[in-house]
Amino acid sequence: MNDRLTNGSIWKDSSGQPIHAHGGHMIFHDDYYYWYGEDRRDNIYVSCYRSKDLFNWEFRNHILTTSTPATPIRVRTNVKLMSDKGGKVNLERPKVLFNSITKKFVLWVHYENGEHYNDAACAIATSDFPDDHFVYHGSFNPYGYMSRDCTLFQDDDGTAYFISAARDNADLHIYRLQEDYLNVESLVGKLWQGEYREAPAVFKRNGKYYMLSSFCTGWEPNQGKYAMADTMDGPWGMLSDFGDETTYRTQPAFVLKRSEKEYLYFSDRWNGSDYFQSSYVVLPIEFNGDIPVLMHYSSLSLGEDSHLIHFER
Numbered sequence: 001m002n003d004r005l006t007n008g009s010i011w012k013d014s015s016g017q018p019i020h021a022h023g024g025h026m027i028f029h030d031d032y033y034y035w036y037g038e039d040r041r042d043n044i045y046v047s048c049y050r051s052k053d054l055f056n057w058e059f060r061n062h063i064l065t066t067s068t069p070a071t072p073i074r075v076r077t078n079v080k081l082m083s084d085k086g087g088k089v090n091l092e093r094p095k096v097l098f099n100s101i102t103k104k105f106v107l108w109v110h111y112e113n114g115e116h117y118n119d120a121a122c123a124i125a126t127s128d129f130p131d132d133h134f135v136y137h138g139s140f141n142p143y144g145y146m147s148r149d150c151t152l153f154q155d156d157d158g159t160a161y162f163i164s165a166a167r168d169n170a171d172l173h174i175y176r177l178q179e180d181y182l183n184v185e186s187l188v189g190k191l192w193q194g195e196y197r198e199a200p201a202v203f204k205r206n207g208k209y210y211m212l213s214s215f216c217t218g219w220e221p222n223q224g225k226y227a228m229a230d231t232m233d234g235p236w237g238m239l240s241d242f243g244d245e246t247t248y249r250t251q252p253a254f255v256l257k258r259s260e261k262e263y264l265y266f267s268d269r270w271n272g273s274d275y276f277q278s279s280y281v282v283l284p285i286e287f288n289g290d291i292p293v294l295m296h297y298s299s300l301s302l303g304e305d306s307h308l309i310h311f312e313r
C-alpha cells in the first residue's frame with residue numbers, strides 16, 4: 001500500500017514497475033481513476049493504469065500497440081500503425097473520454113508517421129471497455145488543419161471538445177465533437193494566433209472554463225499560462241502566468257477535477273536526453289477568487305480517511 005508520492009521521482013505501479021503514462025489523461029469511471037498515457041517501450045504506444053486512491057496504480061493493459069486491430073469508420077483515415085520503413089509511428093498525448101450515448105471509450109491522440117513530424121494529424125480509437133480491446137480507427141487532419149499537442153474536454157452536458165495546436169503550433173484550435181465523439185463537428189475557436197501554445201489542459205470551475213498551456217520549447221520547460229472563458233466557444237481571455245518561469249520544471253498533461261473544491265494539476269517533468277527518466281509532478285490548483293494559483297509542493301500523501309490529499313512543501 002502506497003500512501004506517499006514524491007514529485008519528480010519515478011513512480012511505480014502496484015507490481016513495482018515504473019508507470020508509463022506520459023502526456024496523459026485521466027477519467028473516473030465505476031469507482032476507479034483510469035490513467036492513460038504514452039508508453040514508448042518496444043511495440044507499445046499507450047498504456048492504461050487504474051487506481052481507487054490516485055496513489056496505488058494497477059497496470060491494466062497496453063491499450064494501443066503496433067498490433068492493435070484497425071477498422072475504418074466513416075471518417076476517411078490512414079489506419080497504418082507502422083511507418084513505411086517498418087518502424088513505429090509516433091502517438092503522443094493520448095486522451096480518453098467515455099461517451100454515455102454510445103457507451104464507448106473514445107481515445108484521441110496526436111499522430112506522426114515515424115519518419116518526420118509533418119503529418120501533424122490526430123488519430124482515434126474506441127473500446128467498449130476503459131482498459132482493453134481498443135480498436136484503432138486511424139489518423140486524419142481535422143478540416144485539413146495541422147493538429148499536434150492536444151487534449152479532450154467533456155462538458156457537464158456531455159458535449160466534448162478536441163483542442164489541438166495548428167499551423168506548425170502557431171495557433172491553438174478548439175473543435176466541438178459530434179455526439180459520438182468520432183469526428184469534429186465544428187471549429188469553434190482559433191486562439192492566440194502566433195503565440196505558439198502546446199500541452200493544452202482544460203477544466204471548468206464555477207461555470208468558468210480554464211485552459212492551461214505551455215509555450216513551445218521542445219522538451220525544455222517554460223512559463224505556463226492560463227486563460228479563461230465563459231463558454232468553450234469563447235471569447236477566451238488573454239494568457240496570464242501560471243506557476244513560475246518553468247512551471248516548476250513541468251509541462252501540463254491534464255487537470256483532474258476531484259470535486260468542486262479539488263483540482264489537481266498533473267504534469268510531466270520531461271528528461272529530454274533520456275525520455276524514460278521523465279517523471280510526474282502533481283500539484284494542487286489553488287484559487288484566489290477566480291484566479292488559479294500554482295505553488296510548488298515536493299510530495300503528496302493520502303490523508304487518514306483515504307480521500308483527502310495532503311501536499312507537503
Ligand code: DGJ
Binds near residue numbers: 092149198217218
Ligand atoms: C513538446 C510537446 O508538448 C511534447 O508532447 C513533445 O512532443 C515534445 N514537444 C517533443 O519535443
